[in-house]
Amino acid sequence: MKEIFVDINQLNLHYRQKAVLQDLDWTIRRGDNWLLGGTSGTGKTSLAKAIAGQEKYQGDIKINFDQESALPAQTLFVSSWYQFKNLEGDANFYYQQRYNHKQAKDTLTVQAELLKYGQEQSLDTNEVERLLIALNFTTFKDSQLIELSSGEHKKLQLIKALWLKPQLLIIDQPYTGLDVASRRNLNDLLDEISNQGVNLILISNDDELPVNINRFAIIENGQIHERSSFESTSVVHHKILGVLPAFLTERPVYNTDEIIRMKNVNIRYAEKEVLKNVNWEVRAGEKWLLQGHNGSGKSTLLSLINGDHPQAYANDIHLFGHKRGSGESIWDIKKRIGLISPEFHWYFDSTATVWESIASGFYDSVGLFQQIPYSKKVQLDELIEYFDLKQHKNELLKALPLGKQRLALLARTIIKNPQLLILDEPCQGLDQQQTQHFNQLVNELSNNGMTMIYVGHFETQLPTCIEKRILLENGEVKVVETILESV
Template sequence: MNDRKSKSPLGDLGVSVAISSLNLKYQQKSVLKDLNWNINRSENWVLGGTSGSGKTSLAKIIAGLQNAIGEVKINFDTGSHLPAEVLFVESWYQFKNLEGVANFYYQQRYTSQQAKDTLTVHAELVGFGKENGLHFDHVEPILEALNFATFASSQLIELSSGEHKKLQLVKALWLKPQFLIIDQPYTGLDASSRKNLNILLDEISADGVQLILICNDSELPSSINHFAEIKNGQLVEVDSIDTVSATEKHSREIPYFLKESPVYSSQNIIKMVDVNISYGEKQVLKNINWEVKAGEKWLLQGHNGSGKSTLLSLVNGDHPQSYANELYLFGNRRGSGESIWDIKQHIGLISPEFHWYFDATSTVWQSIASGFYDTVGLFQQLPYTKSAQVDELIAYFGLTGSKNELLNTMPLGKQRLVLLARTIIKNPELLILDEPCQGLDIQQTQHFNQLVDELCSNGMTLIYVGHFESQLPTCLEKRILLENGEVKIVESLNTKTRHNEVRSNLLHGTI
């Protein structure tokens, strides 16, 4: 069990956190082995490296959220005006409804029945402020900097992954604890928000907050002055984020059944004519006109809150307002007699929101196999040929040793790999990848995007949502850019200009 000391008068010794002989086992597997780490005052760290190495577990132990064998001493500065707390911001936001439970389903975000079932952003912040004795006028500049002030009346369940991340960050920046640990701080954030977040982190660091950021991102606050990773259960300091380890490379051949071209039911995959989506007086999509032909590879971009997730919910058949619009999917007018399952059989989808609501009590094998039936768990036995395909894909992603493990017991990065495998298992006509590389380390990201490129070379249609230029596959041919619910740009991309154009837009915060 951890030995923790709070509000220690040892602040003048210069050590904020002292960790010695820390050990952690999970299912008989050693994650941390006699780990030692001293964090001195004025030090701000990035903890990077491979998925599943123990980064998040270590952060939770420091924050007192997970037990381990060893000694962890937190020496708060008794002379500081900041709260003597260690705040851990998880990789995604775990919210509940008004009855205090989190029993949500994926499509619920888009239905009218969920109205008033969760708090609004404003109510959530008011409650947090009262609980922690904070002044509300101090949060307003943070909301403005992260472009989140306009979401005050939005229900928590209506928010996208990037918007949920912003809510987490707003709370943390408002509280300003003496020690702040953020797991994947940039997940789902557009370029402008990432830039402003770094400025805000530098400001609170100057005010005395110490930081640990768990990520592999290269665009970091200037106040970050130490870098480390966990290797073989030990903490190893490195020179920069660029020198952390990556997942071991492998050159497995893509499964044979994924080399076949998809069988298209129509050459017209998507057609939207003056599509409008509103929630009460709030219009989310405005006069959208967009066509996607079989075999095209699209990049979908836009600021957080621009309408990307709502647009994809129309394509995937999840949004009930699709019936009130002129929308054609796979050659058929929406509402002409097809069911939601008729639509989904053509599509492979991964998104942060889908990951939230997926049945995490399924095993790895069951999770991937469920992709054949578009369910959030496996409820029937697979025939031999389909079972063999699941095994092939598990081997391709290097998950054979984990195929019988429960999804919710695995590191976040490996959970995402499992759901990515589920997405492509049926070799769909349309692949929708919404921020697919969240939670993956650098090598896993490169490996997955190489797979995407190979799948698309066989004729698969692609819609790819990505905020990070370094996390895009090379096969992308066209781009649609949303701004405040409207189509701002529809353009063709080519391999020579795509990299420079997208990078320029990212650097200038336009996407």
């Protein structure tokens, strides 16, 4: 029998006086690589943090590192979120800051961050170049940390972990924000380090896994339950949608059929071209899928639409029938748009309750700073009920499991029944049931004539209402096509 590597006995963990893990026992043997799947909010991340020594717990966790191994006798936990700081050690950033090139200089470059990490861990700097190439990240060496998208930050996290090769590597949501090629290359790299002696624990609901994943488990009622396969960790119970609040069944009021028109749009940072001669038109009521590999320019394109990018004024961009720079303020634009993105989630007000977070969608604010009228309170309560968040409405948003945080922000996105709904990888952090439920909701919303731009890498996680597709490659439009004829 294989040697015991991690031995967990009678583990108990509470979060805000609520029992998350209860008398949990788990034995991990050397050479066993685990997938920890199942429902969002069951305690998977809390367990991972406890094993890595980042969460307080009661009970016993013993890790028997091989002191004769060439691999570091370490446990590395790669979180689903990448927390970085500026040059002065401050982690407080605002959403639009990543598009302001002058203010972005306040953070390290990718290359400087990797050099710093390599020195701290006494790593061979020659080895990291191969990882950068494998994850298609070499062109980001000179990028500031704050300029990176969620997928690019995930790649930086993964490169550090693969470079270190600790004896125990735990990755929370390893495929978040990664394009198809990057996911495939990541799995090859994970198999490679596993063959070199790294034990893996992946927290994921994705079925594209490394070959070396050979054990499967879920957490139910605070305890580990082993399963025989990936499929048995991801049973989806089809949830019946409630009645959509009446205000969301009404067609948005359009004053023009032209929602977006871009003509020869170019975005450049010094010598780096991010968007090149982009031409795109979106008409009222259309449902678009926006795709492209990590770094293709998707986030920048969306920032031009949402009014967050300062270079919008230097380009020929019409939004809702008006040319940017012709008198409309950023708030005139935002009142017509509902937006959710991983980056927006990062920078959202951490002191807001669920109720306040959703209500702020009426005013396009990051947090709620004013009283809302009774009519809006009624809509808010209807939406909270619809999203099954009633029991959490007075809790801090940050206190919820990541999946429920995302659902609350999705509710915020649609609360004003916007003319244009921008869903940038909206299902990051959701389990399979939540993903299916949300896309059912998107399909139902699409019936009211709302215009939509949906960004998603996973073909199996898309709503069926998508009609058109635009594909970016290295900042250029490569494909514009109709994929579903409107009825």
